[in-house]
Amino acid sequence: MLLPTTLCMAAAAAIINFWLAMRCGQVRTKEKISIGTGGSDLMERRMRAQLNFVENTPWILALIAGIELAGKGSGWLAIVGAVYMLGRVAHGLGMDGTNFGVGRTIGTVTTMLTQLGLAIVGVLVATGYI
Numbered sequence: 863m864l865l866p867t868t869l870c871m872a873a874a875a876a877i878i879n880f881w882l883a884m885r886c887g888q889v890r891t892k893e894k895i896s897i898g899t900g901g902s903d904l905m906e907r908r909m910r911a912q913l914n915f916v917e918n919t920p921w922i923l924a925l926i927a928g929i930e931l932a933g934k935g936s937g938w939l940a941i942v943g944a945v946y947m948l949g950r951v952a953h954g955l956g957m958d959g960t961n962f963g964v965g966r967t968i969g970t971v972t973t974m975l976t977q978l979g980l981a982i983v984g985v986l987v988a989t990g991y992i
Contacts, residue, residue: 871946871947908958913955919950926943928938
């Protein structure tokens, strides 16, 4: 069974993760940091942005896949997934500490609401309420 929404979201997640890793690599190269943060605030922020992405995204993808497998993931599911991915880009940019952390806040709120919303839908689908 093809899961087009899940596949597109997983592809987007891979690209975002690659971008976040490249941003870490840029700081490593510029500041000559081999391992860890090297005491660099920017390196720590970028590493946390990537790790936060890696901590949350598998849950989102698992919930999207489960809802899609249940046949309950019409067009709304792709929109929710896309909003989540955009929020994660905003979070990554916001973690640099510019613009008063607006991007970080947008990303954090988007992540929390998406995860909670999909979890509720998942339970409702699993129990037959929708």
